[in-house]
Amino acid sequence: MDATTKPFGAVATSTAPYPRPTREEAEAAVRTLLAWAGDDPTREGLLETPARVTKAYGEFFAGYGQNAGEILSKTFKEVGGYDDIVLVKDIPFSSHCEHHMVPFVGKAHIAYLPHDGVVGLSKLARLVEVFARRLQTQENLTAQIIDAINEHLGPRGAAVMLEAEHMCMSMRGVRAHGASTVTHRFTGVFAEDRNEQDRFFSMTRR
Template sequence: MDARVNPLPTELEKSVSHSRPSQAEAEAAVRTLIAWAGDNPEREGLLDTPQRVVRAFGELYAGYEQDPKAILARTFKEVGGYDDIVLVRDIPFHSHCEHHMVPFTGKAHIAYLPHDGVVGLSKLARLVDIFARRLQTQENLTAQIIDAINENLGPRGAAVMLDAEHMCMSMRGVRSQGVSTITHRFTGVFAEDRSEQDRFFAMVGKR
């Protein structure tokens, strides 16, 4: 977890000044939480748990080490003059609520109207993954995805919709299972033209 995947300063590092704990300190924190939960961190089944949890955190929160700009840097201009909606729907994602650090999972739908070329379709899925692998709220995740598309692709318009179930509602608190939360944001032509919004909803299958 100590190894940096990308040497560029992340958004978190730019906005918050802090020293990153060592792996040993992180593992000690996990042992403390195990003891606080009421179990014995020294029993056989839990001896290696702190190391496993820290390693898992390295995967679950890998988005802090990745640069969205690099993902969207390469575009393709030879598209035969295509200038209509490009939609990638049903992109699966999992993230963690920044309030309780429990998962929320769902699907993302991303559309944009090209201005000067298109980006590889897999890059949009990778963009979702970068931001999802951080502590998030669904609203902020929606905004970060579309802002990155606008800043790096400069499309005539963009649309993002997330549909997710939050474990902080289904596993704890009100314990309401099967509840779906939908967030969306439109920019450019999609924000200005209701018919473009309707086209997006129809293509996503929400109308």
């Protein structure tokens, strides 16, 4: 794939089907949206907005240029025989709804049962960022996180739960302020044993 397919500020990936527009084309598109919204893109306060928006998009969607396998590549085997749940909860994240391109914000809870070593705790937070900084649905984000854990860590089981507020519900449409969406997925031992699921839920609520 040609490097022109990559999103702003990111490395080319197979998820980008179109050639990458130039920065000038992207800024022109922002000016068009400003005018469509009813404002004057040539007025002083908006003159630099297109450049700022394209730069911000490079941050919002940096996950397209990041690789989950690289983040989870290093594990530690000297853990004193520990083989119980490893849980990192309340990981803050922000993403963008792929349907309206507005944010949804929340927290992630990730747990796994080690099989052959553990990964650095900060790497689980970075894993969430890899997938959150893309256009997403919460359901897909949940699946991508746990699939990456299973693929690269090979645990005996994994559990992921996301809780988030979607601006596409609170800022527009039904304007349901404060509504929270919860998604979760279990694999391995967590999927097979209801007691392990209950233990996961209990630990996330402490």
